[in-house]
Amino acid sequence: MSSYPPAAPPRKTTLRQRLADLRGPTVPPRPLDARSLAALAANPGCGRRALLDGAGVDKGALATALGSPAAFGQSQFAIVRGNSFEAKVKGDGGAELLRLAHARLGGAAEPPGPDARVPDLTAAGPEGRAARTAMALREATAAGAWTLLDHPMLALEVAGSPAYLEPDAVVVDPGGRWTVVEIKSFPMIDGAADSAKVGAAARQAAVYVLALERTAQKVAGAEVGHRVVLVCPKDFSNLPTAALVDVRRERSVTRRQLDRLTRVEELAARLPEGLSFDPARTAGELAEAVSAVGAAYAPECLAACELAFHCRERSREAGEVSALGRSVRGELGGLTTVEAALAAAAGTGPAEDAAEDPTAAALRQAARLRAEALERAAGPSPRGEDPCPC
Structure with a gap:
């Protein structure tokens, strides 16, 4: 009779461990934000982005390791201009922002007065801030008064993990309706703004609306508006003006894509064992790993995804007509x-x-x-x- 103990059964790999293996043993997960979730909704057929974002892979570092880095983001001048305009809009306790919200939302509610509430949302860490935001929303709904939440923190479960989102503002009117406010620095000329920029803002705001709806389910009398208030500079001045943007379509698309993300386990299960997107691996290994996941490249990806240049090159090499546009x-x-x-x-x-x-x-x-x-x-x-x- 053998004196050796019986062999232990093979350990079943959990989804969390599988996604960690895909990122790399020492690579922390990159949290999802509203921009990345909105970009997912803009290209719902791309399994590559769904898997990489669901696994928390840093696509920027991956693109650099592949030799196809993408210069991304706003210029420093645009960031400074945007911050300056937002500070102007929210000045004086948010009086101008609340006035614009009341003017666009209409309804029977009285205009916001000097007693409008601007609660302090300070807390430790994103979890603490999200809990403090949820409490402030409950208190504002119960009080039945105009309330401005400046940079609240919202939590939305994505692929089994919480994603923490920070809209510019949320306004609660006396009727208990919660409305997302997006503040952008691109101009609104004669009451209209660039359609592409408005579309991007609507997709981003739809993510916030979904997160608010999850919170509103637990608050009696709360209602989340399907129209968001878009605040931009008026014409060529620095004076703020506002318009309502209906985000029901973007919300539906985003919700479907998030439901698809929750099945990221199915995408990961199709990959061979040992495959990893760890940026420490060689460019050849990473290119093989990336090619194992199907993509849906379109020229619009160049403005929304860090891997767009790599995917475009592969799409052109394969002669795919998708490289010419959807x-x-x-x-x-x-x-x-x-x-x-x-x-x-x-x-x-x-x-x-x-x-x-x-x-x-x-x-x-x-x-x-x-x-x-x-x-x-x-x-x-x-x-x-x-x-x-x-």
Whole structure:
């Protein structure tokens, strides 16, 4: 009889341990913020970003290790200008900000007076600040008075872990409605601002709305508004003006993407054992690890993801039509590569019958029309000669 103790059963790896292995043994998780969550909602089909963000991988360090760093963020001048404008808007106890909120939100509530509440949200650490914010929201709802929460801390569970989010402000009106306020330094000219910038602000504000809704579930009489107050400089001055932005669509998209993130375990389970995104590994190992996770690159990623340059290079190498934009990708349907699209236009693709592939038929028709137009433009010049006299 053997004197050795029986072998211990293999230890089952938990999701937390699996995600830690993906980051690297000594790499702390990078917390999610509203910008990263909003970027997830802007590209919900990218499994690569969903996994890396869910695992807390530092994509900036990963991109640098891959040799494709992305210069990101605002300039120092823009940051200083934004901070200065926010301080102006919130000056005098937030009186101007509350006035703008009342003017845009309307309703039967009385205008905010000098007795408007601005509670102190100071606490130790993000958990303490989130708890203090939740208490202030409950107190403001119960008091039935105008209340301004300056830089509150909200908690939102993402992939099983809390993400701490800090909006510019939250306003509570006497009816118990909570409204997110976003303060941006881009101008609002004649009552309208740049649509791309407003869209980005709406996606970011939708994350805050989701976090507020989780808190409001525990507070009697509380209601979270689906419209946020966007405060910007008026025209070319430094005077603040405001507009309401409906974020219901962005909220729905963000919620679906967060639900997808909670299934990050499924994405991690498909990866081979030993795979890691630890920046200490070689560029070749990291490139192999990144390529093991499917991506959905689009040119819009360049403004929202640190890995965009790496993904663009790989997309171009593979000849993917997604590198040309989502609209082109959508128009080409099942033709996912540039080579396949050109073959279809030339009539040499696998689907030669136009009835079998309407997209290929449309490309062939477009190619014929282009050839006819070029022939007409060439005029009576003999075939093969350059009609241009230059």
